[in-house]
Amino acid sequence: MDRRLQLHNILVNILGSSNVYFQPPSTVQMKYPCIVYSREKIDAKFADNIIYLNKKRYKVTVIDPDPDSSIPGEVMKLPYCQFDRHFTANKHNHDVFNIYY
Numbered sequence: 001m002d003r004r005l006q007l008h009n010i011l012v013n014i015l016g017s018s019n020v021y022f023q024p025p026s027t028v029q030m031k032y033p034c035i036v037y038s039r040e041k042i043d044a045k046f047a048d049n050i051i052y053l054n055k056k057r058y059k060v061t062v063i064d065p066d067p068d069s070s071i072p073g074e075v076m077k078l079p080y081c082q083f084d085r086h087f088t089a090n091k092h093n094h095d096v097f098n099i100y101y
Contacts, residue, residue: 004039007058007101011035014074032092033064033071040098055100059084062095069093 004022011020019034030036037060045053060081062072072095076083080100087094 003056003101004058007037007099010078011037011060011075015071030063033062033066033069035071035075036061036063037099043100055080058099058101060097060099062097063092064095065092067093071095072097075099 008020008022012018015033015035017031019031021028021030021034021036023038024030024036037058040057040059043055043057044051060075062069062075064071072083075081075095075097078099082098084096084098086096
């Protein structure tokens with residue numbers, strides 16, 4: 001199975017619903033709480049001019065109207081996960097993480 005799909009399934013299990021969106025277009029009507037994620041970059045390690053290791057980094061955003069939601073804490077437990085920032089928009093709390101997967 002593709003690594004991104006594995007990450008998607010992990011996020012669905014954390015959220016407990018199918019409101020997980022990968023790079024959603026602006027026409028998608030999201031249901032809250034939800035998780036939105038997108039690929040940000042690929043870190044590559046080289047030896048003898050050949051890539052021997054690469055990891056994709058995803059920006060994962062938990063969007064929830066509940067400011068005391070437990071979902072960000074569950075996302076934070078994932079390996080290679082770093083909290084980036086928190087902000088509010090349209091009366092929803094956004095917790096942004098960077099995850100290498």
